[in-house]
Amino acid sequence: MAGKSVSAERCDCEVIHEDVVNSVRTKMPEEETLYDLAELFKVFGDSTRIRILWALDEAEMCVCDIAYLLNMTQSAISHQLRVLKQAKLVRNRKEGKVVYYSLDDEHVRMIFDQGLVHINEDR
Template identity: 60%
Template sequence: MDDPRTAPCCDVTRVHDQLVDQVRREMPDEDTLYDLTELFHVFGDSTRMRILYALFASELCVCDIAALLGLSQSAISHQLRLLKNTRLVTSRREGKTVFYSLADDHVKTIIDQGLEHVHE
């Protein structure tokens, strides 16, 4: 008897060419998939998630976020740089102070949908 862990999942001599071609046409290109992977990688850090949640409520400067999360300004600046590079947050300068906010509503939507999935 074959071991079910090593048995083939389907008859590999009968590929469903039409279906494979259809899925191939609908798949994003490799560069797009790489960018999507990087985006989800950024969401994979609890400090960055806490920063994003803080920015749901209000536009904040680095020192405000650091005080709120109990982390150093340096640590917050590093995380904000990553969030800004992936276009999840944006910044504006007011005198010497830089304020950060969510880049757009998509950021909150992505996180809200993730939370909905987690709570199911």
């Protein structure tokens, strides 16, 4: 509580550029916003889901199509589609027994493209 113990409990250092830190702190978005952002990228952070999204960007497909395309179990695909739907990245349409999935966000492709730019940068 007194003198130098400004640095709280977590940070075990002494020298701090407090002006910089305070300046940055005021510019940071809300904690919750950054948390939501991380949650969104977590969804992109799996190659199965990336492949599904990429495929759906090309054409609307049913669960079975996707499973066949990616050579994976129908169950595995279905589970992942649920994740993607919760993240509001895909929508579905029912036609008899068959459920067709498609992209629900035109920004997905832009985000992917930006990611590709980064990947291709360092080669």
